[in-house]
Amino acid sequence: MAGADLEWLAAYGGKGGACFDAASAPADDKAMREQFHYVEKSADASKKCGGCAFFTGDAAACGTCSVFSGPANGGGHCDSWAARS
Numbered sequence: 001m002a003g004a005d006l007e008w009l010a011a012y013g014g015k016g017g018a019c020f021d022a023a024s025a026p027a028d029d030k031a032m033r034e035q036f037h038y039v040e041k042s043a044d045a046s047k048k049c050g051g052c053a054f055f056t057g058d059a060a061a062c063g064t065c066s067v068f069s070g071p072a073n074g075g076g077h078c079d080s081w082a083a084r085s
């Protein structure tokens with residue numbers, strides 16, 4: 001994980017068990033996540049961030065999403081989910 005990503009996680013992630021903290025995130029990032037219906041817990045066990053092509057990091061914890069350029073929960077989901085090949 002790149003240094004900038006780790007800074008992002010430290011600033012906005014990991015609060016209250018969530019990887020993404022909407023309360024402290026920049027408004028544009030929050031709006032984009034709302035647009036793509038990002039959730040910390042996927043309703044579909046077969047489509048979690050941890051198995052998404054855009055996710056890097058620990059699938060059992062918090063990682064980084066390249067679509068949002070910020071933290072994502074390994075168990076999360078959004079409309080841009082794509083199976084990792």
Ligand code: SF4
Binds near residue numbers: 055068076077081082
């Ligand atoms: S694109 Fe969506 S599903 Fe994929 S890692 Fe990012 S937030 Fe998770």
